[in-house]
Amino acid sequence: MNIHVADGDIGNRTLAIVGELKSLEGPLLPILHAIQAEFGYVPQESLAVIARELNLSRAEVHGVVTFYHDYRDHPTGRHVLKLCRAEACQSMGGDEIAERIKTLLGIDFHQTTLDGAVTLEPIFCLGLCACAPAAMLDGELHGRLDTASVAELVAEARR
Amino acid sequence: MTVTVFIPRDAAALAVGADKVANAIAAEIERRGLDARIVRNGSRGMFWLEPLVEIRTDHGRIAYGPVRPSDVTGLFDADFLAGGAHPLCLGPTQDIPFLRQQTRLTFARCGVTDPLSLEDYRHYAGLQGLEKAIAMAPAEIVAEVTESGLRGRGGAGFPTGIKWKTVADAKADQKYIVCNADEGDSGTFADRMIMEGDPFVLIEGMAIAGIATGATRGYVYTRSEYPHAIAAMEAAIAIARKAGILGPSVLGSAYAFDMEVRSGAGAYVCGEETSLLNSLEGKRGVVRAKPPLPALQGFLGQPTVVNNVMSLASVPIILDRGAAFYRDFGMGRSRGTIPIQIAGNVKHGGLYETAFGLSLGEIVDHIGGGTASGRPVKAVQVGGPLGAYFPRALFDTPFDYEAFAAKDGLIGHAGIVVFDDTVDMLKQARFAMEFCAVESCGKCTPCRIGSTRGVETADKIARGLEPEKNRALLADLCNTMKFGSLCALGGFTPYPVLSAMTHFPDDFKPAPIAQAAE
Numbered sequence: 001m002n003i004h005v006a007d008g009d010i011g012n013r014t015l016a017i018v019g020e021l022k023s024l025e026g027p028l029l030p031i032l033h034a035i036q037a038e039f040g041y042v043p044q045e046s047l048a049v050i051a052r053e054l055n056l057s058r059a060e061v062h063g064v065v066t067f068y069h070d071y072r073d074h075p076t077g078r079h080v081l082k083l084c085r086a087e088a089c090q091s092m093g094g095d096e097i098a099e100r101i102k103t104l105l106g107i108d109f110h111q112t113t114l115d116g117a118v119t120l121e122p123i124f125c126l127g128l129c130a131c132a133p134a135a136m137l138d139g140e141l142h143g144r145l146d147t148a149s150v151a152e153l154v155a156e157a158r159r
Numbered sequence: 160m161t162v163t164v165f166i167p168r169d170a171a172a173l174a175v176g177a178d179k180v181a182n183a184i185a186a187e188i189e190r191r192g193l194d195a196r197i198v199r200n201g202s203r204g205m206f207w208l209e210p211l212v213e214i215r216t217d218h219g220r221i222a223y224g225p226v227r228p229s230d231v232t233g234l235f236d237a238d239f240l241a242g243g244a245h246p247l248c249l250g251p252t253q254d255i256p257f258l259r260q261q262t263r264l265t266f267a268r269c270g271v272t273d274p275l276s277l278e279d280y281r282h283y284a285g286l287q288g289l290e291k292a293i294a295m296a297p298a299e300i301v302a303e304v305t306e307s308g309l310r311g312r313g314g315a316g317f318p319t320g321i322k323w324k325t326v327a328d329a330k331a332d333q334k335y336i337v338c339n340a341d342e343g344d345s346g347t348f349a350d351r352m353i354m355e356g357d358p359f360v361l362i363e364g365m366a367i368a369g370i371a372t373g374a375t376r377g378y379v380y381t382r383s384e385y386p387h388a389i390a391a392m393e394a395a396i397a398i399a400r401k402a403g404i405l406g407p408s409v410l411g412s413a414y415a416f417d418m419e420v421r422s423g424a425g426a427y428v429c430g431e432e433t434s435l436l437n438s439l440e441g442k443r444g445v446v447r448a449k450p451p452l453p454a455l456q457g458f459l460g461q462p463t464v465v466n467n468v469m470s471l472a473s474v475p476i477i478l479d480r481g482a483a484f485y486r487d488f489g490m491g492r493s494r495g496t497i498p499i500q501i502a503g504n505v506k507h508g509g510l511y512e513t514a515f516g517l518s519l520g521e522i523v524d525h526i527g528g529g530t531a532s533g534r535p536v537k538a539v540q541v542g543g544p545l546g547a548y549f550p551r552a553l554f555d556t557p558f559d560y561e562a563f564a565a566k567d568g569l570i571g572h573a574g575i576v577v578f579d580d581t582v583d584m585l586k587q588a589r590f591a592m593e594f595c596a597v598e599s600c601g602k603c604t605p606c607r608i609g610s611t612r613g614v615e616t617a618d619k620i621a622r623g624l625e626p627e628k629n630r631a632l633l634a635d636l637c638n639t640m641k642f643g644s645l646c647a648l649g650g651f652t653p654y655p656v657l658s659a660m661t662h663f664p665d666d667f668k669p670a671p672i673a674q675a676a677e
Contacts, residue, residue, distance in 0.1 A: 025376075025459060026421075026439050026440040026441040026459070027441060029421065029423075029424060029438065029439075029441055030421065033383075033422060033424070064441065064443055067426065067444060068423075068425055068444070069424070070383050070424035071424060086345030087345040087346060087540055087544060087590070088345045088503040088576045089345070090587075090590070091503035091504040091576055091577060091578045091579070091582065092503065092504050092531065123425075124345070124594070125343055125344070125345045125347075125384065126174075126385075127170060127171070127342060127351040127385060128170065128171045128174050129347065129348055129500070129508070129574065129576065130171065130207070130348070130500070130505070130508030130509050131174050131206050131209070131508070132502065132503060136384075141170055141173050141174035141387075143171060143174030144174075144175055
């Protein structure tokens with residue numbers, strides 16, 4: 001979700017999100033989730049605001065953001081396709097499915113297609129291990145993937 | 160009379176088209192002007208049959224599956240709302256062998272009820288455990304759980320009652336119940352199924368744990384990869400709060416307990432309890448050294464029970480039916496039931512709750528029905544990415560904590576991933592190291608550096624570079640990681656690697672083609 005907002009807006013909206021969540025016990029992850037939901041990624045401009053409001057150093061906030069795989073420092077394509085890479089999906093031909101998707105999209109993991117339509121990300125387990133191989137397209141789940149359904153999935157993501 | 164149609168809303172059912180089937184059925188009910196309502200239940204755990212549609216009839220529930228949207232018109236033509244005959248008809252749900260042979264204690268309601276209906280929950284014996292707990296002294300609750308023999312279902316198998324006693328005896332103004340729902344192991348989905356299919360049982364279990372230990376706040380820490388489970392838990396918590404199950408007076412008693420859901424952010428290591436606590440506090444999910452035990456200094460430095468979803472969801476039935484009832488199931492020191500999750504390349508994949516003690520072979524060959532591909536089973540990985548690979552030669556191993564440990568393996572969260580004979584075990588060993596390198600929290604050297612060196616060494620073996628020397632090196636590295644790592648991530652990564660080397664030595668011999676290419 002490629003959302004472009006002016007820098008000043010980012011600061012103000014970050015401040016509003018932090019204000020809403022800072023009273024939680026251990027508020028940083030909920031705040032970062034809310035910020036990523038708002039902007040599609042965690043902007044650098046947000047970090048200083050979060051640090052100031054939570055009385056943390058910027059280094060501490062940066063350390064947390066970079067520890068977790070979920071938080072991105074740049075926007076994604078319009079759609080995000082997450083493909084499971086874990087063992088149960090491997091046992092059902094997940095590696096071949098991954099190669100097929102990469103070929104169809106013309107990109108590798110962690111990349112976005114040139115038209116900005118799709119970002120491909122690896123994920124380790126969606127809990128659909130008895131319906132492998134599995135993927136998630138913008139929060140919608142897809143199991144029992146095969147060559148035919150993968151082509152449909154990619155076409156859907158391209159739209 | 161209104162006919163009730165059950166169509167699962169479990170994430171795995173959704174992944175294979177349950178919403179589309181539900182829409183098609185709703186449209187057909189409307190078009191034909193029929194008197195029927197749709198309930199979106201949890202899954203029965205027979206995933207090869209999903210989407211599994213059930214009809215409630217006078218003689219029990221009748222199952223149809225796997226249903227595709229294009230089957231729906233035909234089902235109505237066959238009068239399936241009255242249990243009519245159709246090629247997809249599986250007969251009474253209870254009589255499907257996979258379900259009939261199970262002992263469903265923790266999963267008694269999963270797939271049976273509307274997950275967000277408190278009325279359903281009460282109708283199927285829900286809240287009886289909590290009501291009994293309120294009438295008992297906290298120490299009696301702890302004793303009951305201890306006597307039941309319940310051990311931590313997250314993998315470590317630590318006695319739940321003893322953990323609770325430590326927290327109950329600790330003096331503090333604020334104590335916490337933290338539910339570890341960070342179910343990151345490939346091949347496991349039991350926690351997800353309960354959170355989506357019977358969320359009230361987890362709430363009830365946590366409230367009982369709170370009363371028993373004097374904790375008034377609870378957190379369910381789950382994975383961002385489980386958006387449907389998060390939504391179901393949050394909805395259930397709101398309902399429970401409104402009904403007075405959570406809040407300043409639990410079911411009208413003098414006990415207070417409330418809880419909320421927290422989402423992780425894609426770090427596997429946060430399934431380790433101390434890393435989870437750091438993450439919950441908003442820090443990097445780095446592992447803490449123990450002691451101090453989380454039971455004494457856990458979340459925000461306060462006494463904290465950290466229990467797995469399965470452990471907490473097993474508590475209500477223990478309180479309701481008594482410790483002896485639960486303890487009578489199982490073998491040796493592994494008491495009660497275990498929800499085995501059969502996954503990967505398997506014909507009948509799903510959740511199978513049973514008493515401890517079935518052999519691995521029975522689970523894979525008889526219950527699972529062998530591979531989905533129809534090829535021979537070569538290896539099964541038990542216990543997630545940190546679990547050992549078992550060859551057919553060890554299929555007589557009984558499913559029990561101690562028996563698996565004796566064979567250099569672990570039960571973990573009871574997930575089993577089946578592989579057919581096309582699997583390359585050197586590749587799987589390399590993946591275990593690679594996964595550890597990606598997910599290591601970086602705190603201790605054996606895990607952080609060892610995993611990367613492990614990947615390199617596995618690559619050398621694959622390329623046929625001094626294979627004998629590198630195999631010895633890999634085994635030595637595993638030894639260092641096993642005994643030198645701070646937590647189970649670095650400490651258990653050697654299990655898949657060493658078991659692959661031990662049981663499948665042929666896969667670790669240099670490939671002639673690779674040699675020629677050198």
